[in-house]
Each structure stands twice: as structure tokens, then as C-alpha cells.
Amino acid sequence: MQNPGIEKFIQKDLPFLETLNTNVILSIGGDTKSDYLNLIEKLNNSNAALFELNLSCPNVGKSGIPLGIDEIAIFDLVKETKKISKKPIFVKFGVETFLEDLVSAAVKGGADGVTLINSPKGMKIDIEKKTVILKRGFGGYSGPAIKPIALATIFRIRRKFKDLPIIGMGGVFDYTDAIEFIMAGANLVGIGAGVMADPEMPIKIINDLNKYFKKEKYEDILSCAVEGYYV
């Protein structure tokens, strides 16, 4: 997502993030492999818990294929970033046709886990004004509408990669959504649009989950998911 760039981030936001008593994930994106390597070098000594490589950039590399769907480029990028990174590397993917192959390439390159899903593209047209609503025509489509797609994607990948750590996200708005994501196979659950709708939403979800797990056992919802993998 557009932001003021790495120098300002290191100066302004990172010091604040480092005061927080939680695990911070730094999600990085770039146009080229050297962008990613450069960012990791600059952030390697922060106290973040892990790096997430966001591959959603539509720019096309040497192969003529966008980075996010180019198996060879993904393998290479993960391998190179792993060489220099002092932290685990996760790779964030969107909804792609041959996602299993792309995840495979990331895992072979040494990825420690994946984040699913990046928001698919969506658009809205104002038929009265006869114009698109967003400046660029389309943008990331997120929120509850993409939850079923996110769940299916996580489920698909979990079925193939039994032990791969997965951060699941896409339309989590309450604790029941979070439970569905865990059941589909996510190890961690992320909230994106939900925080934009209500910045306090994560607190509410955590409180509700704590209540839920007073009655239910975490192992039970996991095993429900595990059984689901093989139906």
C-alpha cells in the first residue's frame, strides 16, 4: 500500500512500533528484487518478529510475468531474501489460479510461512456520472465480501501444506470470522479492512475469543479443521 517510504517509516513509525509489547510484522513491497533486499537490510536490526514479502505489485519483471505469479522469480526472491534476513520470511499471496505451485516455489526458496489473501481487485462505476469511482479505475477489494474467497484459499493451501504456518486474513470483522479462519487452517488471523471500519475491532475480537475459549478448547476447533482437510 502507498506510504511515505522507508526513510520516513524508520524515522517516524518504527520507533513507536518498537515500544509496543507485541509481535510486529513488517510487510514490505517493491518493484524489483533489489528493492526487497534493500528494505530488508534497512529493517534487519529492528525488533520486528518477521518480514512479510508482499508480491501484489503488478509490475512485470524480466520474464514478462508479474512477480506475484512467476514461480521462478518467487523462488529466487525468497532464496535471496532468506540469505540476508535475520528474521523469518512470510510471503503474501493473492487469489491465483495455480496458487499451490506458487506457494510451493516460495517454500522451496525457504519461506517460513505464507499470508493469505491479498485483496483482489475490484471496481465501482457511477452510471449516472458515467465515470469510475476510484482514481485508478480499480483498487483492492476487501471486507466481508471476500471472506469466503479467503477461507477457500487458506483451506486449499492447508490441504496441500500440512505444516506450513499460515496467516489468514480477508474480511475478518468479528470473533466468529476469526474462528472460521482458524478452522480453515490459519495459524494466525489478520484484520485489515476491519481496522479501517473500526480501529478498536481487534480488541473486541480478542475479548470475544477469550470468552469463546472459556467454553471451547482450541484443540477442538483445530481438529475440526484437520478433519476438514481430508473430506
Next chain:
Amino acid sequence: MVNTIVQDIKTTENYILLTIKTEKEINIEPGQFVMLKLKQFDFGKPFSVIYQEGKIIKFLIAVVGKMTKEMKNLKIGDSLELRGPYGIPFIEKLHKNKKYVLLGGDCGSAPLIHFSEKYPELVREQIYGFVIPEIKKILNIKHLHIDIEEGINPLQKAENLNISNDDGFLVCGSLNFIKYTQKKFMDYKIFASLEARMGCGIGMCKGCPIKTNDGIKMICKDGPIFDLSEVDLEW
């Protein structure tokens, strides 16, 4: 997120004058906005305030979309979620040594009316323009201008005001209204409150961009008040 209760609601076909009471007291500076959300919606929408005192807040709302249509059906005692206030208010952007002509187009008049009550010493003239008289059924204030009654639009009226070269303009309304103001009063300092479709209201979703002399900014976070000489309204 603050819970609020509807205290009063007046509606016409196209407008709502909504009064709510917040659980706790918040201070909203004129020009700032809040995000209001109905329970049945996932996302809230931005609304600027026409009046605020303690826990009481009033909104003047044009019925234009799904959520505002639903808002028409609110009843006294219903609850609404509010978060904010967000955005940079007029008073932090404008030059305090000037006096301002307040030019409102339709419900864009709301933040200006709020401003005129809080900072009367900074106000030179006020015109709150609506096309048809319908608004009078729910809004009873001075300086209302009804196009079809006067036969001219608010900007034509503004031309005949007695203003000095040193005065500035505060304008809020449709994009065309703002552009037209800019064209007509080129030689004056103009601060506009810009509208945008907003997702988050806090600079996260990047859904409300505007091109400025200093690069792309977000209307919700860096505005909604902008000095018109700094933004590209044609972008």
C-alpha cells in the same frame, strides 16, 4: 467507537436534520468530521457537523445513498455508532488575520454554519445556498439562499457582497460548486472543505486521494480543509 442515541430527527424528501447524544463528551472543531455507522452496515460514512455542544451533535444530511436512505428511518432512541472527530479543522488552516465569506452549497453549508457559531469574529458574510425551498421545513436559520426564490445562484449573490480584497472565502459544497467559486474569486484566498468517498476516515485505506503541490494527500487525514491554491481539483 462511541455509542450514540438519536434525540431528534426531522426529515423531508431529500434532507435529514439529525440530533444525537453521545455516551461521552467529545469536542468537534468546525470543519472536522465524524464517521457514523448504522448497525446493519459494515462501514461508516463521513459526516460533518452543523452543531455540537457537549454530548449533543446535529447533522444536516442529504439523502443520496443507501446509508442515508436508511438513516431517514431512524427513530428517537435508536442507536448509531460514531467515531472521530477526524480531519484538520478550519481554524488550523486559515489565516486568523482575515475575515471570511462563508459560501455553502446544499448540505455543504453544515460545517460553515458550525464555524459561524464558534468563530463569529472571523466571519464577513454568509450564504447558504439550496436550490429549492424544501430545506426550510427543517432548517430555520439566517442567510439561507434559495435559488429558485431569488432567481440567482449563491455565487452570483456573493459577487454583489461588500467584501474587501483582504477577505477570504471558506467554501463547502459539491466539487462543481467549489470549482466555480475558485474561478469566480480567483484573486482571493479560498479554503475549501473537500468531500470524498471514504472507507476508513483515518488515512489507512488510501481511498480518498487528492493531488496537492506537495504530492498526493488523503482528504480524510490531511484535509478535509485545503487551501485551494495548493490542490489540483481537475486531477
